[in-house]
Amino acid sequence: MTETTAATSQVPEDAGALVVYASTHGHTAKIATRLADAMRAQGLAVELTHIDHAGHLTPAHYDLVVVAASVHKAGHQKAVSAWVGEHRDGLAIVPSVFISVSLSAAEDTDAARATTQHLVDEFRAQTGWSPTRTECVAGSLQYREYDPFTRQLMRLLMHHMGHPTDASRDYDYTDWDAVDRLGGELAAIRVSAVVA
Numbered sequence: 721m722t723e724t725t726a727a728t729s730q731v732p733e734d735a736g737a738l739v740v741y742a743s744t745h746g747h748t749a750k751i752a753t754r755l756a757d758a759m760r761a762q763g764l765a766v767e768l769t770h771i772d773h774a775g776h777l778t779p780a781h782y783d784l785v786v787v788a789a790s791v792h793k794a795g796h797q798k799a800v801s802a803w804v805g806e807h808r809d810g811l812a813i814v815p816s817v818f819i820s821v822s823l824s825a826a827e828d829t830d831a832a833r834a835t836t837q838h839l840v841d842e843f844r845a846q847t848g849w850s851p852t853r854t855e856c857v858a859g860s861l862q863y864r865e866y867d868p869f870t871r872q873l874m875r876l877l878m879h880h881m882g883h884p885t886d887a888s889r890d891y892d893y894t895d896w897d898a899v900d901r902l903g904g905e906l907a908a909i910r911v912s913a914v915v916a
């Protein structure tokens with residue numbers, strides 16, 4: 721896997737795609753990794769980078785930029801909005817994709833769909849970024865990753881929302897086959913953009 725760190729990062733010779741992600745409890749990291757693997761399976765060079773190591777990267781140097789963030793307390797990670805806001809001009813000249821990971825995206829109701837869309841609209845308004853494509857991906861409930869306070873808070877919230885409250889296990893709502901398909905489709909976006 722190509723994963724950059726502040727010390728080792730450099731733009732690959734065949735720039736390919738950049739996947740930048742933030743992940744509070746590790747689930748979006750798994751999604752970004754799976755997406756990068758699916759794109760690589762289509763022959764694309766992919767640089768996968770945690771947001772903490774993305775400060776020096778230049779989106780315009782890549783053929784495709786994917787930004788993945790998760791929702792906590794009704795907002796995406798601030799480090800991601802800051803990076804996107806800072807690189808808005810560069811992101812405007814390459815195909816770019818925003819992946820928003822949340823539990824509301826796991827719910828099949830009009831209210832949940834409206835909430836999910838609102839979270840994305842708010843992120844776009846905050847950053848001024850208009851990605852070529854936006855995908856809302858259902859995340860997971862990771863009770864075993866949470867500290868005791870967060871675990872109890874989430875159990876209460878999940879009780880109200882009709883989600884499981886047995887904190888002895890995690891609940892993964894992500895459709896991993898869809899993530900694989902998305903990786904293939906994103907690789908094609910980049911290829912068609914380069915050919916055009």
Ligand SMILES: Cc1cc2nc3c(=O)[nH]c(=O)nc-3n(C[C@H](O)[C@H](O)[C@H](O)COP(=O)(O)O)c2cc1C
Pocket residue numbers: 742743744745746747748749790791792793794795821822823824825858859860861862866870874
């Ligand atoms: C403290 C906390 C707050 C959360 N707040 C929201 C929220 O407001 N809306 C939502 O849809 N999901 C919310 N979630 C669910 C996360 O988006 C979901 O667990 C996601 O998979 C987390 O991904 P990560 O591990 O990459 O951070 C919250 C999760 C936690 C632990």
